[in-house]
Amino acid sequence: MSDLDLHTALVVVGAGMAGFAAALQAAQAGHDVILLEKQSETGGSSAMSGGCLAFAGTDLQRANGVEDSNELLFTDLREVGKFENDESLVRAYVDHQLDTYEWLKAAGVQFGPHIETSSGQSVPRVHNVDPADAVRALAASARRTGRVRLLTSTRALRLVRDPRDGRIVGVTAQRDGSTFTVLGSRGVVLASGGFVQNAELIHRYAPQYNADTAVFIGGAGNTGDGLRMAQQMGADCRDMIYIKGTYGKHPTDETNHHSLLAVYKGAIAVNQDGKRYVDESISYKLLGDACIQQPYGATFQIFDQPIFDSGDNQTRILDIERRHEEGLVLQADTLEELAAMIEVPADVLVDTVRTYNDYVDAGHDADFGRAHLVHQHGKLVKIETGPYYAYPSTAAVYGTYCGLCVDAAMRVLDVHGEPLAGLHAAGEVVGGLHGAAYMTGSALGKAAIFGRIAARTALAG
Ligand SMILES: Cc1cc2nc3c(=O)[nH]c(=O)nc-3n(C[C@H](O)[C@H](O)[C@H](O)COP(=O)(O)OP(=O)(O)OC[C@H]3O[C@@H](n4cnc5c(N)ncnc54)[C@H](O)[C@@H]3O)c2cc1C
Known part of the structure; x- marks a missing residue:
């Protein structure tokens, strides 16, 4: 030595x-x-x-x-x-x-x-x-x-x-x-x-x-x-083999590197066709995997005003308001207008939200089996009170x-x-x-x- x-x-x-x-x-x-x-x-x-x-x-x-x-x-x-x-x-x-x-x-x-x-x-x-x-x-x-x-x-x-x-x-x-x-x-x-x-x-x-x-x-x-x-x-x-991206990262923004999980407050995730593709309550790593399998690896979290209001500005991944202030959340008075902004077929998005709301009423998500907001926690909520919001989301590998x-x-x-x-x-x-x-x-x-x-x-x- x-x-x-x-x-x-x-x-x-x-x-x-x-x-x-x-x-x-x-x-x-x-x-x-x-x-x-x-x-x-x-x-x-x-x-x-x-x-x-x-x-x-x-x-x-x-x-x-x-x-x-x-x-x-x-x-x-x-x-x-x-x-x-x-x-x-x-x-x-x-x-x-x-x-x-x-x-x-x-x-x-x-x-x-x-x-x-x-x-x-x-x-x-x-x-x-x-x-x-x-x-x-x-x-x-x-x-x-x-x-x-x-x-x-x-x-x-x-x-x-x-x-x-x-x-x-x-x-x-x-x-x-x-x-x-x-x-x-x-x-x-x-x-x-x-x-x-x-x-x-x-x-x-x-x-x-x-x-x-x-x-x-x-x-x-x-x-x-x-x-x-x-x-x-x-x-x-x-x-x-379990390396995965976390869902909820804005695909192009470079100012806020954290994910947003509006889905855990009740949002649904839709792809470029305006269709749901997953049970949104599962681990955000599995949501990341599901997201990158969608066209262009990019999707949208869709929610309404009450879900927006339930965000939490003390928790970065649930801070919807901050993303809104940063200009990253798209907002429209109707689902049809929102669909036009994010360039998904309006009739499909409207139908997706209506079907989801019916599942919430029925207490059974016949498409993906979503039963909670996140994991085993929280009662599902309908998306029905405008204005409506879309958060463009992809998966980010944070670790x-x-x-x-x-x-x-x-x-x-x-x-x-x-x-x-x-x-x-x-x-x-x-x-x-x-x-x-x-x-x-x-x-x-x-x-x-x-x-x-x-x-x-x-x-x-
Ligand atoms: C944006 C983002 C958000 C996240 N949010 C959360 C969260 O909210 N909750 C959560 O639980 N996890 C979160 N994670 C994951 C979590 O931050 C990490 O898994 C955790 O901090 C790892 O801690 P660590 O001490 O092992 O590594 P690090 O904090 O990464 O520290 C490792 C250090 O080792 C140094 N190093 C590497 N190689 C060498 C070398 N050869 N010689 C000397 N030094 C070296 C590196 O430079 C680094 O400083 C997030 C990650 C990111 C990127």
Whole structure:
């Protein structure tokens, strides 16, 4: 090893929600950490996210009259993942979520007063934060411990193995053109996010999502480095076939990169022919898949004034009013006029809405079986009180939500299911929690919860 080598207890790669959670957890337990971030700024996808976190049984839910429990959260996570997710990871999320919610608050993360219901949730479970502030709060708490050394503009390149026993003991890293080694006596936590910015890797696993059918949004540094570094060591991966776009992104607008899910407030989704094509209450990842199979991969969310009014300006993905102020929502007094604006056949759109309203009255959607606003929550509403609105919508890939196989202690597993000694992972680089689809708030939740578990395991090892 050269004089330039750095030594610490724990090496953490990536300074988003998962990396800061791991670093802070380790520092609070009295251990030194070196946290590497390849970008000049910290935050990754976490800081630019919608700021929704999924927790159950919180004080905020109680204050909003919402009854929730670990068991219901467990059932919802398994169900929305179509039971393709790893039960032990879902259990780890559930068992550590409430404690992590309190821990985040103690670390200075502030949750807004509103609780909303979104993808995959049977009860209102979306806890809102300002995502950039949340990362800043964790960073400040980490700094205050005096034990976390943050190196920005520093890219981890390769994992380093101890030649004597094969244990992973650090990384090689690059900063300002020079390469050096960072060694951790307790090993490494990979918290390097997903690979939404790596078009070649996305194409390899999800060729159906490409520049013609979808939009790609996420942290600029999220190119799959951690995934590749661990694969080089023999790590296994899972859920790669479940990369999906999230429904509700305006296809051309570049000012607001968040999706809008008016469907979860009662809107219907129609294609360019003016026809419904899906049960709008399902996970917005599955809605994304359904959308890109429609002509031009573009559709419209259609709603009326009461649905517009039920939007929530505290939750980015339900904030209809803001999209309206941004000029992204089309408005007309009649459905016929709206159809002309979005260039779908007026008679078909009118018939689609009438048929849907009949289904709402009858309590049975004979075409797609929609029974709720979202997942198992909310009574369907008719679309009948003008003015009427259309929100052009495609699918945006905001994250990859698949990746390294880990056990419930966040030890990275090799292709034979054996832990790679010294190597841990957390956050979006990890596969197995979400399975086939996705619950809103479970990615940021996973980053915080699994980041803490990874640090604890590394320090105990
Ligand atoms: C627009 C948008 C909205 C979203 N909304 C939500 C939401 O409301 N709720 C939710 O749960 N999820 C949401 N997500 C997904 C969620 O934000 C991410 O899954 C989560 O933040 C991932 O956290 P992370 O810490 O694992 O990764 P990130 O926050 O992406 O952090 C990873 C960091 O690692 C760094 N890095 C990568 N490679 C290296 C390397 N070789 N060396 C050093 N550093 C490296 C990156 O630069 C990055 O800063 C959203 C995502 C986007 C893009």
